[in-house]
Each structure stands twice: as structure tokens, then as C-alpha cells.
Amino acid sequence: MARYNVREVEAKWQRIWQERQCFAAGADADRPKYYVLEMFPYPSGRIHMGHLRCYTLGDVIARYKRARGYDVLHPMGWDAFGLPAENAAMEKGVHPAEWTHANIAVMRDQLKSMGLSIDWSREFATCDPDYYRHEQHMFLVFFEAGLVAREEGWVNWDPIDQTVLANEQVIDGKGWRSGAPIERRKLPQWFLKITDYAEDLLAGLETLERWPERVRLMQENWIGRSEGAFIDFDLAGRNDRLSVYTTRPDTIFGASFCAVAADHPLADELAGSDAELAEFIETCRRLGTSEEAIETATKEGRDTGLAVRHPFVDGLELPVYVASFVLMGYGTGAIFGCPAHDQRDLDFARAYGLPVLPVVIPHDADPAAYRIADEAFLGDGVLANSDFLDGLDVEEAKRKVTERLQANGAGRGAINYRLRDWLVSRQRYWGCPIPIIHCGDCGIVPVPRQDLPVVLPEDVDLAAPGNPLERHPTWRKVDCPRCGKPSERDTDTFDTFIDSSWYFARFCSPKASAPVERGAVDRWLPVDQYVGGIEHAILHLLYARFFTRAMRRCGYLGVDEPFAGLFTQGMVNHVTYRTEDGEWVEPAEVEHLAAGGFARAGTGAPLIAGRVEKMSKSRKNVVDPSDVIDAYGADTARWFILSDSPPERDMEWTDAGAHGAYRYVGRVARLIEEAADQLPGTGVPAPAKFSDDARMLRRATHKAIAAVTDDIEQFRFNRAVARIYELCNVIGAAANDDGWARRESIETLLRLIAPMMPHLAEEMWQRLGHDTLLIDTPWPEPDPALLVDERVTMVVQVNGKLRGRLEMPRDAAAETVEAAARDVPNVQAALAGRSVRKAIVVPNRLVNFVV
RNA sequence: GCGCCUGUGGCGGAACAGGUAGACGCGGCAGACUCAAAAUCUGCUCCGGGCAACCGGGUGGGGGUUCGAGUCCCUCCAGGCGCACCA
Numbered sequence: 058m059a060r061y062n063v064r065e066v067e068a069k070w071q072r073i074w075q076e077r078q079c080f081a082a083g084a085d086a087d088r089p090k091y092y093v094l095e096m097f098p099y100p101s102g103r104i105h106m107g108h109l110r111c112y113t114l115g116d117v118i119a120r121y122k123r124a125r126g127y128d129v130l131h132p133m134g135w136d137a138f139g140l141p142a143e144n145a146a147m148e149k150g151v152h153p154a155e156w157t158h159a160n161i162a163v164m165r166d167q168l169k170s171m172g173l174s175i176d177w178s179r180e181f182a183t184c185d186p187d188y189y190r191h192e193q194h195m196f197l198v199f200f201e202a203g204l205v206a207r208e209e210g211w212v213n214w215d216p217i218d219q220t221v222l223a224n225e226q227v228i229d230g231k232g233w234r235s236g237a238p239i240e241r242r243k244l245p246q247w248f249l250k251i252t253d254y255a256e257d258l259l260a261g262l263e264t265l266e267r268w269p270e271r272v273r274l275m276q277e278n279w280i281g282r283s284e285g286a287f288i289d290f291d292l293a294g295r296n297d298r299l300s301v302y303t304t305r306p307d308t309i310f311g312a313s314f315c316a317v318a319a320d321h322p323l324a325d326e327l328a329g330s331d332a333e334l335a336e337f338i339e340t341c342r343r344l345g346t347s348e349e350a351i352e353t354a355t356k357e358g359r360d361t362g363l364a365v366r367h368p369f370v371d372g373l374e375l376p377v378y379v380a381s382f383v384l385m386g387y388g389t390g391a392i393f394g395c396p397a398h399d400q401r402d403l404d405f406a407r408a409y410g411l412p413v414l415p416v417v418i419p420h421d422a423d424p425a426a427y428r429i430a431d432e433a434f435l436g437d438g439v440l441a442n443s444d445f446l447d448g449l450d451v452e453e454a455k456r457k458v459t460e461r462l463q464a465n466g467a468g469r470g471a472i473n474y475r476l477r478d479w480l481v482s483r484q485r486y487w488g489c490p491i492p493i494i495h496c497g498d499c500g501i502v503p504v505p506r507q508d509l510p511v512v513l514p515e516d517v518d519l520a521a522p523g524n525p526l527e528r529h530p531t532w533r534k535v536d537c538p539r540c541g542k543p544s545e546r547d548t549d550t551f552d553t554f555i556d557s558s559w560y561f562a563r564f565c566s567p568k569a570s571a572p573v574e575r576g577a578v579d580r581w582l583p584v585d586q587y588v589g590g591i592e593h594a595i596l597h598l599l600y601a602r603f604f605t606r607a608m609r610r611c612g613y614l615g616v617d618e619p620f621a622g623l624f625t626q627g628m629v630n631h632v633t634y635r636t637e638d639g640e641w642v643e644p645a646e647v648e649h650l651a652a653g654g655f656a657r658a659g660t661g662a663p664l665i666a667g668r669v670e671k672m673s674k675s676r677k678n679v680v681d682p683s684d685v686i687d688a689y690g691a692d693t694a695r696w697f698i699l700s701d702s703p704p705e706r707d708m709e710w711t712d713a714g715a716h717g718a719y720r721y722v723g724r725v726a727r728l729i730e731e732a733a734d735q736l737p738g739t740g741v742p743a744p745a746k747f748s749d750d751a752r753m754l755r756r757a758t759h760k761a762i763a764a765v766t767d768d769i770e771q772f773r774f775n776r777a778v779a780r781i782y783e784l785c786n787v788i789g790a791a792a793n794d795d796g797w798a799r800r801e802s803i804e805t806l807l808r809l810i811a812p813m814m815p816h817l818a819e820e821m822w823q824r825l826g827h828d829t830l831l832i833d834t835p836w837p838e839p840d841p842a843l844l845v846d847e848r849v850t851m852v853v854q855v856n857g858k859l860r861g862r863l864e865m866p867r868d869a870a871a872e873t874v875e876a877a878a879r880d881v882p883n884v885q886a887a888l889a890g891r892s893v894r895k896a897i898v899v900p901n902r903l904v905n906f907v908v
Numbered sequence: 909g910c911g912c913c914u915g916u917g918g919c920g921g922a923a924c925a926g927g928u929a930g931a932c933g934c935g936g937c938a939g940a941c942u943c944a945a946a947a948u949c950u951g952c953u954c955c956g957g958g959c960a961a962c963c964g965g966g967u968g969g970g971g972g973u974u975c976g977a978g979u980c981c982c983u984c985c986a987g988g989c990g991c992a993c994c995a
Binding site: 275285380387395591703724856895 | 909910911912913914919920921922927928931932933934935947948961962974975976977989990991992993994995
């Protein structure tokens with residue numbers, strides 16, 4: 058028997074599929090469409106196990122849907138702009154473009170070696186001027202549509218990456234990429250008005266039924282909708298008002314102070330003439346926003362000396378503080394404090410000796426005796442000490458006080474969001490240039506459409522810190538398109554998350570002269586199944602949802618939601634090894650000792666197996682997918698990654714597991730080799746009658762079809778794999794008396810395996826004598842008649858305890874079953890001397906005697 | 909603090925819709941083949957007792973509902989994730 062040569066076979070089929078253009082999308086407009094997309098990779102150098110897992114999952118879906126008769130779009134591209142290219146430029150002196158393209162070349166080959174069913178004719182990289190020219194164009198269209206704002210405000214400055222960051226990119230007070238503590242800076246920047254869509258993005262989540270609940274919840278929290286009111290307090294002695302936001306307008310009669318954020322304009326103004334206040338404001342700004350900082354920080358404030366008038370109580374004035382716990386980024390950056398019903402306000406009031414007046418009395422409390430100790434009361438109750446609100450419950454009081462505020466011109470009901478506008482300017486080189494010209498006379502002038510794209514200059518000095526575009530001797534200098542005077546280009550580039558906010562739309566018509574071709578996006582969008590990591594739950598997925606809405610508003614496409622189905626896959630982990638000195642050791646250097654334990658290859662030094670962790674260079678627990686593919690082949694790598702764990706859960710990569718998958722490849726190859734020459738031909742009709750053994754084999758075969766189909770539909774690939782093993786075991790054990798049934802079972806096995814191990818399946822399909830490709834063969838359909846058994850095994854219980862089993866014809870009458878159950882010897886013994894109070898018969902399942 | 913998720917053999921995990929717990933794989937043990945190794949094949953493998961048929965226990969802990977609970981309810985514990993001075 059010729060040994061199955063993995064490398065040759067895999068290369069052969071990859072070549073044939075490519076030559077026949079098997080994966081070109083849009084070949085058949087009569088078929089229903091199916092768009093499968095995995096999050097495109099950043100070309101960092103080589104693919105890693107996370108890529109292998111993600112693209113394998115997507116490929117199984119794509120191949121399965123293709124077999125089910127869909128016209129499948131399954132493209133691939135490169136999220137090619139970003140900081141690592143600039144860092145590489147600084148470290149190695151290679152230009153970012155060169156570095157990026159070299160990485161793409163390597164990674165493209167690696168992906169192709171996986172045997173993915175990708176339409177490579179649609180490939181592009183976001184750093185291609187032919188891609189980003191459209192991005193610039195759309196930005197200008199958005200600009201004209203009022204979706205873009207230029208604002209000077211406090212922004213997040215990353216001192217290591219030397220750029221500003223969006224709110225979503227600040228994690229626990231640190232830059233998402235550099236990890237550096239974020240500083241606050243005041244700069245004029247470009248924003249996309251995602252807040253215009255806050256309500257719509259929230260409402261849209263309801264429609265995303267095929268998204269993980271977890272992701273929808275995270276987005277909901279991030280958008281952070283709250284209902285409340287703005288209240289405008291008159292400032293005593295000034296012809297000015299202080300506007301605050303509150304979700305508890307009902308507690309207005311319990312207000313004992315107002316407080317503004319350190320960054321509030323009023324604080325800013327007062328600091329000019331109050332050195333002590335100015336110093337306090339500085340202290341607040343330096344305060345971290347990390348968890349520890351918040352936990353340990355005390356509620357501090359400084360009295361400004363100003364006071365506001367209570368909107369409903371004549372003559373009552375409340376002091377105005379600058380307070381450390383008030384955030385400029387939420388609401389108006391100012392609050393009124395009601396200590397009795399807000400814990401922070403209570404802490405603050407106790408620290409500064411302010412009054413604490415309860416105005417909501419718990420239902421079970423005595424109004425006359427009710428006092429607040431050191432815990433604010435947040436629950437529902439009856440309003441008291443509150444003039445026209447007395448006796449109402451909280452909801453009624455909110456409504457009534459909001460009405461009254463509105464009538465008095467002192468406020469209004471409002472819905473507030475935590476979501477901020479998306480800051481998209483970056484002071485970096487390797488990104489899409491912002492197509493704006495700043496003219497001393499005309500102000501902000503869009504680059505004329507015919508001058509697009511604004512191409513990145515190649516001759517830049519990347520060695521020094523800061524923005525190379527700003528330093529470039531000539532690039533920024535340009536005449537104003539409006540008045541002709543010497544002007545300057547915007548030297549910022551776009552956040553790379555813009556690049557990934559519409560690439561899925563570009564894939565529909567990647568060569569179009571406009572950003573998208575309407576007919577193409579109308580056919581293909583939304584993406585039917587999107588696959589990627591949970592880490593993009595907010596960032597990329599929220600931005601893309603917004604961008605799709607913006608594109609729709611400007612007539613580019615007709616959908617709101619870009620991704621109808623989302624699957625978030627788990628991470629690939631690996632055990633870590635260390636020497637006794639604590640030095641990390643790569644898996645390749647580890648020797649498994651026969652006596653158990655591990656030693657370092659070469660030196661023999663003992664090693665300690667540590668925790669199973671996410672693969673990372675620093676822990677030296679990385680396994681390169683290409684090493685696995687070279688050694689065992691793509692089918693093995695794909696099979697193992699699918700078989701090990703449910704795809705949404707983290708999995709552990711183990712050599713033993715990979716090896717086991719490789720053994721299975723050999724087992725299938727042997728099974729077919731041994732059977733191939735003995736089976737009847739491909740076109741032989743089914744016999745009129747089957748033997749009992751053949752019927753059993755056929756039942757197992759058709760049950761496997763039904764089960765695997767169901768499992769794939771529900772992304773339970775590990776279970777599908779188990780079902781296939783079961784079928785294989787049955788085939789191996791079955792009596793070989795009916796060639797037709799045997800051919801049916803073996804061919805079914807190959808067809809079920811095909812989405813997961815496409816090369817092996819295709820090769821063996823050919824070996825069985827087919828002259829058509831398996832890739833062009835439809836998915837098998839189970840015969841419903843073969844899915845039900847003629848006889849069933851029923852369980853007999855006594856008081857819920859298993860006492861025996863029973864073979865019965867399917868759907869036997871309850872009395873028959875019960876009588877037979879009583880006759881089971883072991884059951885007789887268990888029932889001896891006891892009277893049966895009740896017998897429960899569950900058809901085809903069990904009998905339970907209650908004694 | 910708020911919200912969410914997960915706890916099943918040595919390991920990854922399976923168990924429709926409350927009805928045989930542990931499918932399938934990994935690992936392990938025993939055997940066959942072999943001069944030997946690799947590869948392959950066969951059998952066993954939740955724990956305790958028993959030669960065996962069987963018996964008892966068992967899905968993080970405790971309680972409840974039910975003829976019957978891994979599954980439903982309450983509660984506690986452990987691990988993980990998200991958000992967080994959000995007014």
C-alpha cells in the first residue's frame with residue numbers, strides 16, 4: 058500500500074482548486090448568497106495559532122455552505138496600517154511599506170498552505186492607495202453630511218506611541234497598545250459623530266439574534282444610556298447658570314451642594330484668580346483613573362465661594378465645589394449632590410460638613426424617625442420634605458419634577474449616553490492621510506476630489522520620535538484649493554480602526570472605482586457569518602456598526618447592520634516550561650522523560666511544566682502553525698483544532714492531540730485504500746434488499762449525516778468530529794457483506810469530513826474512482842426512514858434507580874412494556890415483596906416502578 | 909460595587925426538551941505483530957466492594973421541587989470576563 062503523502066496531496070489539491078477557480082464568488086447569481094468572513098489579519102510577520110483557529114472555523118462554514126448550494130463569498134485581505142510597522146522601521150531601519158508587504162507575502166503563503174477556500178482574486182491591503190483613496194473620499198462625503206466634527210477638547214495622549222487615542226482605546230487608564238498611562242491634553246482633533254447614532258446602535262443590538270449575548274451586553278454597557286434631566290441652576294451674584302445632569306431629579310429637595318469637574322470651564326475660570334484652587338485642579342488631573350487609584354482616592358473638593366439658587370426653594374443657596382470625583386466626560390461635568398440618596402455625595406457631605414436630608418423614605422420606615430447613617434438610601438420609597446413632591450413614589454416624582462423644571466425654564470428631561478464621539482486623528486505616519494488642507498484665510502478646506510488620493514510620502518525620517526509627516530520638508534506644503542494661498546495639509550492620519558470599518562463592504566467589489574458598487578453590496582451584505590476574537594467586542598465591532606450606518610446615510614449601501622451573525626472564538630493556549638532558575642523554555646527544547654517529568658534537550662536540566670497560558674513570545678510557549686503544517690499537514694492541524702474543544706472556548710494546543718489527529722488522517726487513508734478495490738463501481742444501483750448488517754450500517758451512516766449537519770449548523774465542531782469518529786468505528790467493525798452499503802458509508806464519511814479535512818477527503822474521493830471533484834459534490838441528505846430504529850433499548854428503574862434493561866419494538870404499548878419490565882430478572886428481585894404504587898412509562902425510553 | 913459566564917473521570921469534553929452520566933478523543937494499562945523500535949491492530953480504563961452476577965457512591969458545597977435532577981428553583985463557594993467615582 059502506497060503511504061499517504063500529506064505534502065504532495067495537499068499541494069496537489071490546492072493547485073487544482075486554484076486552477077479551476079473553485080472559490081470564485083459570484084459565479085452563479087441564481088444560487089442564494091452566503092458571505093463568510095473572518096476578521097482580516099494584521100500582517101505582523103507570521104500567522105499564529107489564533108489565525109489558524111479562526112480561519113479554520115470560517116473555512117468549515119464556507120465549505121459546508123458551498124456544499125449546501127450557496128454562492129459563497131469568502132475573501133481575505135490585510136489590515137495593513139498600524140504602529141508595529143513604524144516600530145519595525147525604527148528598530149530595523151526598514152521602511153514600513155516594505156516591512157508590511159514582505160510580511161503579507163509570507164503570511165499569504167502560510168494561509169494558502171492551510172487549504173482555505175478563499176477567493177484570492179478579491180485580496181487587498183488597507184495600505185494600498187487604491188483602498189485608502191476611497192476612505193478619504195468617504196470621509197469628505199461624511200464631512201459634508203455633518204458626520205464629522207473638529208473639536209478642541211481634552212483628549213487621551215499616549216506618551217509612548219506619541220499619539221492621541223479614542224476612549225475605546227484607553228483600557229484601565231492605559232493605552233491599549235503601549236500600556237502607558239494616558240495623559241490628558243487639549244488639542245484640536247477630528248471626530249466622527251458616533252454619538253448621533255447612540256440610540257440607533259443600542260436599538261440595533263436587539264436585531265442581532267445571531268450575536269453572542271455577551272457581546273451585545275458589552276456594547277449596551279459601553280453605550281451607557283441613562284434617563285434623567287438637565288437642571289440649570291442660577292449662579293448667585295452672576296448673570297450665569299450652571300447646568301447639571303442627574304438621573305435622580307426627584308431628589309432635588311435633598312440637594313445640599315453642587316460640584317463641577319476639575320476640567321469644567323467654570324473651574325478653569327476661577328483657577329485664574331485662585332492659586333490654591335489651580336493647584337487642586339492640577340492634583341485632580343494627575344489622579345489616575347485606574348482601579349486602584351479609584352479605590353484609594355478620597356472624595357476631595359474645594360469650595361469655589363460661588364453658590365447656586367435652588368430652583369424650587371426661595372432663598373436657599375447651595376455652595377459650589379470643584380470635586381475630584383466629578384468627571385468632565387459624562388453629562389455636563391457638573392452635578393448637584395444629594396447626600397441622602399447617593400453614596401459618593403454622602404461621603405463628600407460627611408467630609409465637608411454638609412447637610413444630609415432624606416427625601417425618599419423607605420416603605421417600611423417611620424418617616425418621622427428616618428435618618429441616614431453612613432449608607433445612602435438608593436431604593437424606592439415615598440417622597441418627603443419635598444414640597445409638591447411629597448407622598449409620590451420615585452417614578453412619579455421624577456416625572457412631576459421634570460415637568461415643573463421644564464415649565465419654569467430651569468431644565469428639561471433628557472437621555473444621556475456614556476458613549477463619546479470617535480476621535481479619529483492619529484499623530485502617526487503609517488496610516489491613511491486625512492484629506493484636509495488648513496488655510497490661513499479659508500480655514501478648513503477639503504482636498505478636491507480629483508486630487509485624491511492624498512498619498513503618503515515615501516521619503517520620511519522615521520528615526521526620530523514624533524510625527525514624520527509634520528517633519529517632512531515639502532509634503533505638507535500645498536496651495537489652498539480655494540484661494541490659492543500657501544497652506545498646509547493636515548499631517549495626522551486616520552485611526553486604523555476606520556480601515557477595518559468598511560473592508561467587508563469593499564470585498565463585495567474590490568476593484569470598483571467608487572468605494573463600493575451598489576449592486577454588489579446589495580447582493581452580498583450583510584455578512585452572514587463573521588468570525589473573530591472577543592477582544593473586538595467593543596472597538597472594531599461598534600465602529601463597523603456605526604460606519605455602516607454612516608455609509609447608508611450617504612447612499613453607499615442599504616443595510617444598518619454589517620454582520621448578521623457573529624461567532625467569537627476562544628484563544629489557543631499552551632503549557633509553559635521553565636528551568637529551576639525560572640527561565641522560560643520553548644516547547645521545541647523540551648524532552649519528555651520516560652519516567653515522567655521534563656528535561657531540557659541537550660543539557661538534560663530538569664524543567665517544570667507551568668500553567669497553560671495564552672501563547673506569547675515572552676513565555677516562550679508559542680507553537681508556529683507552519684511547523685505543524687510542515688510536519689503533519691494542514692488537514693491534521695485543522696482537525697485537531699476543531700476536535701479539541703468547543704470553538705468559543707479557550708483550547709490547549711498539545712503535541713499529543715495534534716499527533717492523534719495525524720493518526721486519524723492515516724486511519725482514514727488506510728480504510729479507503731483497503732476498501733477501494735473491493736467496492737462496487739461508483740454508478741452501481743442500490744440492491745433491492747439489504748441484509749440486517751447492511752441495514753445497521755446504513756442506519757449509522759444516515760444518523761451521522763443528520764447529526765454532523767446539525768452540529769455544523771450550530772458551530773459544535775468538536776461534536777461533529779466525535780460523530781465522525783463514531784461512524785468510522787462502525788464502518789471499521791461492520792460486517793463486510795454488502796459492497797453497496799459499504800461504499801455508501803465510506804463515501805458519506807468523506808463527504809462529512811470534507812469541510813474539515815478537505816485535502817484528504819478530495820484525494821480519497823478520487824481514489825474511490827470518482828472523476829468529478831468532491832468540492833463540487835452536494836452535501837449528503839439523510840434518509841428519514843433510516844433515522845429511526847426498529848427496536849429500542851429501554852431502561853427499567855425501581856424508585857429511580859437503574860435495575861435493568863429491556864429490548865422492545867419501537868413504540869410498543871405501555872402495558873406491554875410494563876409487563877415485560879416486570880419480567881426482567883433483576884427487576885423481579887428488586888420488586889420482590891414490595892407492592893408497586895405506580896409505574897411510569899416513558900415511550901421508547903424507560904419504565905420507573907415506584908414502590 | 910454592578911452585570912455576565914463557567915464548575916462533569918488523570919486531561920479536553922459529550923449528555924435532544926427533566927429520563928441509561930461519562931459518547932468521542934487524549935493519556936494510561938494489558939495483549940498481538942516485530943530480533944527490536946516505530947507504525948498498526950485487539951481488549952480494559954469514574955471511584956469503592958465482589959471471582960462473578962451485581963451492590964453502594966458519584967456531575968463544586970448545602971437545601972428544595974419531582975416517580976426521577978448534570979439539567980429546574982433557592983443559597984453558598986471557586987474560577988473567569990466585561991464595565992465602573994457614569995451623577
